[in-house]
Amino acid sequence: VRLWRCRCRALLSRPAGAVRARRGLAAGPEMHFGFQSVTEEERREKIYQVFENVAKKYDVMNDSMTLGIHRVWKDILMHKMNPCPGTLLLDVAGGTGDIAFRFINYVRSVRQRQLQRKLKHHQDLSWQEIFESYQKDKFNSLGDSQVVVCDINREMLKVGKQKAQHLGYSEGLSWVLGNAEELPFDDDKFDVYTIAFGIRNVTRIDLALQEAYRVLKPGGRFLCLEFSHVSNPLLSRLYDLYSFQVIPVLGEVIAGDWRSYQYLVESIRQFPPQEELKAMIEDAGFFKVDYENLNFGIVAIHSGFKL
Amino acid sequence: GPALGRSCHRQQSSGSGSGSASGSARPQPLEPSLLRFLVCPLSKRPLRYEESTNELINEELGIAYPIIDGIPNMVPEAARMTHKKPPAEGSEQP
Numbered sequence: 289v290r291l292w293r294c295r296c297r298a299l300l301s302r303p304a305g306a307v308r309a310r311r312g313l314a315a316g317p318e319m320h321f322g323f324q325s326v327t328e329e330e331r332r333e334k335i336y337q338v339f340e341n342v343a344k345k346y347d348v349m350n351d352s353m354t355l356g357i358h359r360v361w362k363d364i365l366m367h368k369m370n371p372c373p374g375t376l377l378l379d380v381a382g383g384t385g386d387i388a389f390r391f392i393n394y395v396r397s398v399r400q401r402q403l404q405r406k407l408k409h410h411q412d413l414s415w416q417e418i419f420e421s422y423q424k425d426k427f428n429s430l431g432d433s434q435v436v437v438c439d440i441n442r443e444m445l446k447v448g449k450q451k452a453q454h455l456g457y458s459e460g461l462s463w464v465l466g467n468a469e470e471l472p473f474d475d476d477k478f479d480v481y482t483i484a485f486g487i488r489n490v491t492r493i494d495l496a497l498q499e500a501y502r503v504l505k506p507g508g509r510f511l512c513l514e515f516s517h518v519s520n521p522l523l524s525r526l527y528d529l530y531s532f533q534v535i536p537v538l539g540e541v542i543a544g545d546w547r548s549y550q551y552l553v554e555s556i557r558q559f560p561p562q563e564e565l566k567a568m569i570e571d572a573g574f575f576k577v578d579y580e581n582l583n584f585g586i587v588a589i590h591s592g593f594k595l
Numbered sequence: 596g597p598a599l600g601r602s603c604h605r606q607q608s609s610g611s612g613s614g615s616a617s618g619s620a621r622p623q624p625l626e627p628s629l630l631r632f633l634v635c636p637l638s639k640r641p642l643r644y645e646e647s648t649n650e651l652i653n654e655e656l657g658i659a660y661p662i663i664d665g666i667p668n669m670v671p672e673a674a675r676m677t678h679k680k681p682p683a684e685g686s687e688q689p
Contacts, residue, residue, distance in 0.1 A: 434628065436632060442663075442666075442668075445666055449664075449665075449666070462628065462629050463626075463666045464629065464633070464666065464667055465666055465667065465670060465673075466670060467636065467669075470637070470670075470671075471636065472635065472636040472660075472669035473633065473634060474632060474633075474634045475639070477631075477632050478632075
């Protein structure tokens with residue numbers, strides 16, 4: 289515990305040159321991995337290791353660390369997206385499928401309401417016609433909506449796929465192993481691009497944002513849900529206390545791996561604050577870029593459009 | 596007896612790809628709708644699905660991306676050069 293406090297103090301006296309690396313831009317060889325200074329290659333490897341280690345306990349840890357509140361954040365993201373049936377979603381760094389499953393649930397229920405409304409307006413149909421309409425729509429319960437989950441980590445995808453099987457998600461869902469900085473998707477393909485609690489772990493954020501822009505259709509929306517910065521000083525202190533004292537301990541107790549969770553809380557501190565991320569998103573070409581703080585800035589949803 | 600031996604042999608030689616009903620015993624095929632979106636991450640050019648080796652081939656660059664457990668592995672590090680001999684069937688199971 290004392291060691292972590294010392295490292296916090298060391299952080300405050302960091303040279304200004306590290307700021308460029310902090311922003312995940314094309315810096316020199318020095319990059320941050322939490323509070324450590326590493327090369328770009330080392331950073332990618334270390335982050336891959338972190339998620340390889342935590343994959344199986346990822347969901348449990350999310351619930352424990354955030355006291356289940358991460359579910360609410362993800363629900364809010366989905367409501368903000370408000371997808372209609374027929375939407376094509378690319379969920380990057382989507383590993384264990386939380387956003388993808390919510391998307392499917394959402395469009396399915398919108399579709400249900402659509403069908404019910406349709407039926408209400410056709411009160412004088414014959415039984416044959418009603419039967420036929422059910423047959424037709426039965427195979428279209430998602431209204432042609434689709435979600436592609438892309439993640440760089442095989443273990444996370446494995447967990448996601450197993451969860452999908454377990455929970456009965458199959459239609460309209462596919463899994464791809466790929467790099468957010470170098471997406472294996474064609475231009476102008478997706479209606480929405482989401483990255484939830486993933487962009488923080490990307491080494492070249494600028495490249496990821498450029499790729500997001502590329503694969504979105506004109507009119508498409510970029511949505512990023514990520515830990516951000518708390519400006520309120522008292523809250524900030526409590527948040528720091530919780531982050532550095534409680535979370536790594538939880539990590540050790542639940543996942544047997546405090547180091548990975550130490551990385552997690554450090555990486556949150558290293559990540560650009562709201563306005564800076566907004567500027568980066570604008571640099572990638574997005575318009576009407578905006579953000580919404582959740583829980584006083586512990587988490588923020590950034591949104592932008594490709595026009 | 597000999598009848599049993601023959602039926603076992605028939606099961607083993609039933610080959611690759613189509614229908615992953617038996618799960619991990621055979622390589623899972625690619626989700627067909629994905630081919631609409633997938634391109635080579637390096638060149639962003641279209642890919643060809645090769646069923647016999649369960650790979651996505653970029654003819655221009657001469658590289659092939661493997662599909663493991665039904666998940667296409669679209670990172671350059673995972674790709675192999677196509678002028679080399681393709682891996683033996685069944686050897687890519689984790």
